[in-house]
Amino acid sequence: MDDRDLESRVRAALERQAGSADVTAPVVERARREVAARRRTRWSAAAAAAAVVLVVGGIAVATSGEDRMADRPEVVDRSSEPPAPSGRWRTEYWADVAVDVPAEWGYGGAPYDGGTACYPEAMVGPDGRRLDDAGSLGHVGRPIAVTDVCALVPTAWEPGAPYVWLGADLATGTHEYDNGYVQETVEVNGSTVTVGTDDPTLRQRILDSARGGEMCLSELETGGDIRHDVAEGAGAEPVALRVCAYRSDEAGRTASLTYAAELGATALAAYEEALAAGEEPRDQCPTLDYVESEWVVLELVDRDGAPVRQDVVHLFGSCAGIAVGTDRLLQLETTRLTPEMVEPWAVGGVPAVVHGPTGGKGAMIDSFIGQQG
């Protein structure tokens, strides 16, 4: 029996067997119902979270306006229409770089591994909520796969909205797209900063804002201590919660900053309340050997920005927990991670930058990058 004969027989067998499939099964209807059910669950959870924020942060909304949690908008129709430019800016961080971007921009993926970007558009809004459609909303991207749908940049992709990419795997220089967008990549403190827009004034303003980062430590030794140059105010009262996300390099010896943000008193209070209700610290997975590659360091900082205490969030599946008041990344004894401990700070870019547990029945599924594929 030669190859051609065998292949012919296999083709015939598969063709005949395929004809036996019941193609009238209502899989499409079932899928529609499942999608609708998932969206109702997400809306319910978002509405509950927003209600808590508005009650707890009611005074903060009226007075300070600086607390990201208090600024979180009410649950409304998640139209793809982007918010009108506010004229406000926020600062984004990656490794040792800080860049200012329009405050209304969302979060997406930037090119890594020779130009693959998953996906280079806004998939998460500025407040951390997942978007149904990016529309024309700008985005900040990092070389992290936020989804398993990817594009090859720039050869098989064309932008439809402005963007800033931090740490993208791109050579410095300029690329001009056929639709008038210009993409310019520069290097700042060892990281690339890429700006793509059809507005040369916007592009220049963003590039001019690129500087060394000063919020969180840009790099940690995974096996070492977390030390700050500023004097740590051990006796001071914390007034803000600083979120510093890290990812280790391939060798696992150092971890670089992937995201940073500072949240106000409302988020701090909600986090502390959730911690107080937590379980006693213990080794969450005493019989399991596992290797971590991502952490979130939560710094409780005083009025001068000095850390009063730092907690390390360990994100590995069912072993997830928080090491409270620690000075090192690697720690076995933690307080078991709960959705209430995560919700106050898994906002902004965290759901587009950090991989984390989905939680029981998907309780934390919108707080981190989801499972791919």
Place this chain on the structure above:
Amino acid sequence: MDVGVTERGTASPDFDAWVEARAAALLRFGYLVTGSQHAAEDAVQSALVAVCEKWSRISRTDDPDSYVRRMIVNAHISAWRRFGRRESVVETVHERAADPTAGVDDSDAVWRLCATLPRQQRAAVVLRFYEDLGYAEIAAILGVAEPTARSHVHRALAALRRELARGGA
């Protein structure tokens, strides 16, 4: 299901129109990959849920079908890894028992042997000889290197040839 029409220069196909046109073919594909009607419906339904939620992005890729095939293959392989399920060929054997023609008997024999192949090899065979895909596409769907995809098909054919010869076919 929401329609994912992009606001960009090139309009993406309507999701509802796409899924109505492709559902039958996806079920046949799923049936061949899983060997079971029930498993096929599970795998295709899971894939369609994921596609619906990401349609605005998927529709702008060169080949949405490739993405969906990958979801169906992964759903089937993942299910086995999670639950250690073994697919049953009993369903297809009973359907064919009374069919008298030689050509049909040969197809039955080949299909029964296909059903005993390791899951990735079977998926590779279906993608190569039913979907008529090239090895680069097969590799992308299975998430392996192209030489590995060729190896899957080569080993599958070698096993089929050996078993057919043993059975006197």
